[in-house]
Amino acid sequence: KMAAVMQRVGRCAGWSCRVSPHAAPKQGRRTFFFRSNPEVLYQASTEFNQVSVVEIPASYQVKELAGARILLLDGSGNIHSIWRPGPVKPTKSYWDMLATLPGISPPGTLGILGLGAGTLARMVAHYHPGRHMAGWELDPAVIMAGRMHMGMAELESAGLLQAHAGDALSASATIPGGMSCIAVDIFSQGALPEIMIRPDTWRAIKDKLAPVPGARIMANLGQAASGPVPGRPSRPEAYTTLRALDAMLEVFGEGQVSILELVNMEDGDGSPENANCIAVTGSPEGLQQKWEASLPADLQYLKKNEPWRVFAWPKLSF
Numbered sequence: 378k379m380a381a382v383m384q385r386v387g388r389c390a391g392w393s394c395r396v397s398p399h400a401a402p403k404q405g406r407r408t409f410f411f412r413s414n415p416e417v418l419y420q421a422s423t424e425f426n427q428v429s430v431v432e433i434p435a436s437y438q439v440k441e442l443a444g445a446r447i448l449l450l451d452g453s454g455n456i457h458s459i460w461r462p463g464p465v466k467p468t469k470s471y472w473d474m475l476a477t478l479p480g481i482s483p484p485g486t487l488g489i490l491g492l493g494a495g496t497l498a499r500m501v502a503h504y505h506p507g508r509h510m511a512g513w514e515l516d517p518a519v520i521m522a523g524r525m526h527m528g529m530a531e532l533e534s535a536g537l538l539q540a541h542a543g544d545a546l547s548a549s550a551t552i553p554g555g556m557s558c559i560a561v562d563i564f565s566q567g568a569l570p571e572i573m574i575r576p577d578t579w580r581a582i583k584d585k586l587a588p589v590p591g592a593r594i595m596a597n598l599g600q601a602a603s604g605p606v607p608g609r610p611s612r613p614e615a616y617t618t619l620r621a622l623d624a625m626l627e628v629f630g631e632g633q634v635s636i637l638e639l640v641n642m643e644d645g646d647g648s649p650e651n652a653n654c655i656a657v658t659g660s661p662e663g664l665q666q667k668w669e670a671s672l673p674a675d676l677q678y679l680k681k682n683e684p685w686r687v688f689a690w691p692k693l694s695f
Contacts, residue, residue: 421518426450448494458494460527465503476500478595480671485557490545494523513545555587561596574620579628593659601638601652635685
């Protein structure tokens with residue numbers, strides 16, 4: 378099994394973290410191969426995952442992955458966390474977008490539902506110095522991997538991150554007074570779990586927010602769900618994304634859910650990856666302008682994506 382893990386890593390569009398015990402059927406993902414085996418730094422077999430941290434050779438053709446340490450958890454082959462030595466740099470994947478959430482949210486604690494080994498937390502600590510974070514990850518072995526090999530211990534020692542082992546969707550996954558913003562990155566076996574398409578799930582997440590004006594939730598929903606666009610085929614995962622958006626719309630109300638299709642990093646031959654759907658709650662008024670104004674210098678590339686737009690079902694006339 379480890380030989381297969383060492384040779385195969387999932388496409389960046391499927392990067393995600395399993396944090397909930399509510400599983401979903403495995404979805405297919407294209408894969409690519411290393412020319413040489415990465416070094417295995419950590420392995421653990423738990424009731425939830427086959428946890429592995431591997432270090433990719435510095436000569437690897439994708440610059441965002443060259444020399445990086447990555448977290449692998451399941452048979453999907455997807456990358457669940459990434460860490461690179463030295464200063465924090467863009468991942469050219471959805472973590473970059475989630476790291477912009479504090480810039481459009483009021484002061485207070487950022488909740489991370491889907492902490493993984495701490496990729497997002499490390500980026501937020503870099504781009505938003507002093508922002509306190511509380512994160513939840515289902516598998517204690519994943520938190521241990523993050524502490525030992527992916528920089529999480531430094532964030533905890535600095536008092537910036539409280540890492541909790543447990544179900545991110547449980548009622549206990551919160552802090553007194555609530556959180557001013559919440560990043561949601563909950564996947565299982567490379568797919569959005571069925572629990573994420575239920576309105577009661579999003580209602581429970583909404584209840585974790587602090588009662589302050591402008592409090593927001595930003596979620597990675599996986600495969601972008603543009604719908605049947607001529608010349609652009611839809612993937613099966615897109616329908617799950619649409620159902621999750623529908624559930625969010627029911628909970629947050631019309632005009633209170635905006636989406637952006639994020640084009641992920643490119644592979645070695647320059648062909649673009651599939652887009653992720655990123656959703657954010659709250660008023661859309663001035664959202665694009667405020668978001669652009671808050672972007673750090675090395676995340677300015679995110680403006681190349683199509684702008685935020687309000688999610689709504691088309692009104693049909695007969």
